Amino acid sequence: MGPTADRAELASRFRAHGLKATPQRLAIYRALLQTFEHPSAETLFRRVRRTMPSLSLGTVYKTLDSLEAAQLITRLSGVEESARYDAKLEPHHHLICTRCKKVIDVTVPDLPAPAQLGAFEITGVHVQFLGHCGDCLKGERI
Amino acid sequence: MGPTADRAELASRFRAHGLKATPQRLAIYRALLQTFEHPSAETLFRRVRRTMPSLSLGTVYKTLDSLEAAQLITRLSGVEESARYDAKLEPHHHLICTRCKKVIDVTVPDLPAPAQLGAFEITGVHVQFLGHCGDCLKGERI
DNA sequence: ATAGATGCAAACTATTTGCATTCAA
DNA sequence: TTGAATGCAAATAGTTTGCATCTAT
Numbered sequence: 001m002g003p004t005a006d007r008a009e010l011a012s013r014f015r016a017h018g019l020k021a022t023p024q025r026l027a028i029y030r031a032l033l034q035t036f037e038h039p040s041a042e043t044l045f046r047r048v049r050r051t052m053p054s055l056s057l058g059t060v061y062k063t064l065d066s067l068e069a070a071q072l073i074t075r076l077s078g079v080e081e082s083a084r085y086d087a088k089l090e091p092h093h094h095l096i097c098t099r100c101k102k103v104i105d106v107t108v109p110d111l112p113a114p115a116q117l118g119a120f121e122i123t124g125v126h127v128q129f130l131g132h133c134g135d136c137l138k139g140e141r142i
Numbered sequence: 143m144g145p146t147a148d149r150a151e152l153a154s155r156f157r158a159h160g161l162k163a164t165p166q167r168l169a170i171y172r173a174l175l176q177t178f179e180h181p182s183a184e185t186l187f188r189r190v191r192r193t194m195p196s197l198s199l200g201t202v203y204k205t206l207d208s209l210e211a212a213q214l215i216t217r218l219s220g221v222e223e224s225a226r227y228d229a230k231l232e233p234h235h236h237l238i239c240t241r242c243k244k245v246i247d248v249t250v251p252d253l254p255a256p257a258q259l260g261a262f263e264i265t266g267v268h269v270q271f272l273g274h275c276g277d278c279l280k281g282e283r284i
Numbered sequence: 285a286t287a288g289a290t291g292c293a294a295a296c297t298a299t300t301t302g303c304a305t306t307c308a309a
Numbered sequence: 310t311t312g313a314a315t316g317c318a319a320a321t322a323g324t325t326t327g328c329a330t331c332t333a334t
Contacts, residue, residue: 015334019288019289020287020288020289020332020333020334021334022290022332024289032229033229036230036247037244037245038226038228038245039227040224040225040227040323041225041227041323041324042224042322042323044227054290055291056291056292057291058291058292058293058324058325058326059289059290059291061325062325063289064225064227065325066289068227071231072229072231073227073231074227074230074231075225075226075227075228076226076227076228076236076245076268081297081324082182082184082297082298083182083206083217083218083298084180084182084217084218085174085181085182085183085206085210085216085217085218086174086180086215086217086218087171087174087214087215088178089213089215089216093256094180095256095259095262095264097262098265102179103180105178106256108253108254108256109254111250111253111269112251114235114248114249114250114271117237117248118276119275119276119279119280120237120239120246120271120274120275120276121273121274121279122237122272123272123273123274124272124273125269125270125271125272126218126272127253127267127269127270128267128269129264129267130264130266130267130268131263131264131265131266132265133261133262134260134261134262137261137263138261157309161314162308162313162314163309164308164313164314164315166315167314182298183298183299184297184298196315196316197315197316198316198317199299200300200301200315200317201314201315201316203298203299204300204314204315205314207300208314223299223322223323224322224323225324
């Protein structure tokens with residue numbers, strides 16, 4: 001695991017997850033491994049296309065979906081497909097059901113500040129617990 | 143503060159923030175105060191339109207923007223305008239610059255589980271520290 | 285050989301914008 | 310009265326889908 005993995009390493013990682021090791025996938029995954037900036041699909045597309053001009057944006061989206069499903073990559077807080085609003089202003093956090101998108105308020109004891117802060121000035125914290133709500137657990141198999 | 147506030151209370155809350163107290167805004171804000179389900183703009187639109195058929199979806203979006211700017215409501219983890227991906231799988235969290243959307247990895251000591259869990263099964267936690275990064279602090283006034 | 289992946293275009297969803305009209309202050 | 314807010318329509322951004330072609334296994 002890591003940004004220095006070679007082609008064969010990455011290819012077998014794909015096959016272990018039932019994914020074919022295509023050049024597009026390898027390039028997209030490699031580009032994501034090589035950066036720390038949490039890029040968007042569009043950013044990866046522009047970057048990978050430089051060395052693979054035939055690449056299409058649709059392939060980037062499909063690839064990111066496959067890699068996420070295989071748990072080789074993660075999507076940042078990508079639970080909501082549309083913005084969700086809250087009129088409750090007291091500090092609180094959320095349980096988010098990744099199946100039905102339900103959001104439930106919870107309170108959490110105060111959080112210790114992160115260590116490696118550098119010059120970053122924190123103005124707020126948002127904690128999301130992801131999982132499955134009672135209704136979804138009750139229903140079909142998860 | 144709270145879902146039982148009456149019209150005059152809400153209206154003066156708006157004026158205190160320099161917002162005109164229009165019937166649309168009052169209705170949208172009231173609808174958001176009255177629910178715990180963290181609705182989307184579309185959901186609020188459908189709900190409020192039942193008693194105010196002339197309401198437009200555009201007004202709902204503009205109103206939510208105004209209320210958020212006035213800090214009367216919050217938007218759930220609404221930092222990214224597009225999905226952002228990460229190939230780092232070790233548990234970690236993020237500093238998110240709300241100005242330039244930069245995302246920086248951080249590690250945080252283990253989090254205590256929330257108290258009021260009920261039937262919810264937690265599969266993961268994501269902590270987002272919101273604020274301003276060094277580059278943005280250095281630049282123009284915040 | 286063949287299931288699955290790609291590329292392209294069209295479709296779709298969420299959101300924003302422009303502008304004429306209306307309204308709260 | 311007047312600047313801000315509304316409603317409507319058109320525009321945009323991000324993402325998904327359908328389908329013919331191609332390719333890794």
